[in-house]
Amino acid sequence: MTSEIEKAAPASIAKETASAEKVFAEKVLAFAQTKHVTDAVTLADAEELVKLVKANWKRIDEAKKSIASPLWNAHRNVLAYFSPPLEMLSKAEMHLKGEIARHARETAAKQIEAMQAVSQGADIVIPATTELSKGISVRTEQRWEIVNADEVPRQFCSPDPKKIQAHLDAGGLEAIPGIKFVDKEIVTVRG
Secondary structure, three states, X not given: OOOHHHHHOOHHHHHHHHHHHHHHHHXXXXXXXXXXXXXXXXXXXXXXXXXXXXXXXXHHHHHHHHHHHHHHHHHHHXXXXXXXXXXXXXXXXXXXXXXXXXXXXXXXXXXXXXXXXHHOOOOOOOOOOOOOOOOOOOOOOOOOOOOOHHHOOHHHOOOOHHHHXXXXXXXXXXXXOOXXXXXXXXXXXXO
């Protein structure tokens, strides 16, 4: 039986196209890996070859996008259709879980209070524990939140790569303790 996705996109065309392009790309890769730049002539050859490789990469990427684009659009639309009810149900779930947790906390506090009163001689009945339904439980986990970032010890902090790169991009060449700026060659191919 043909799935809805296979009906929506020509999966067999995509598979055949990708398979043919893979064979082509394997040959190009094998050929490219035999090349070594040693002089002006081999440099010129490598430059021409990299332009051809880049042009074919773009061609294959466009073919992929033309086949996948309708699927991505359909996927995005389906997510948008279901997003509002899912968000509302998530809020309802969070509220109800909060109420269950609050009730469990209050019940436990009343039991502790009653036990302390009994231990001091009071003649009261300790409230019973409320049993939760099968599949529902309440547990306490340790969590954290930052209340003052300036007081967090150094070993719990980590460098922010985005801020460091922004500093460098803004022309900040002054040293940052613990960071080494290095040059990296980037070859750009426009075609």
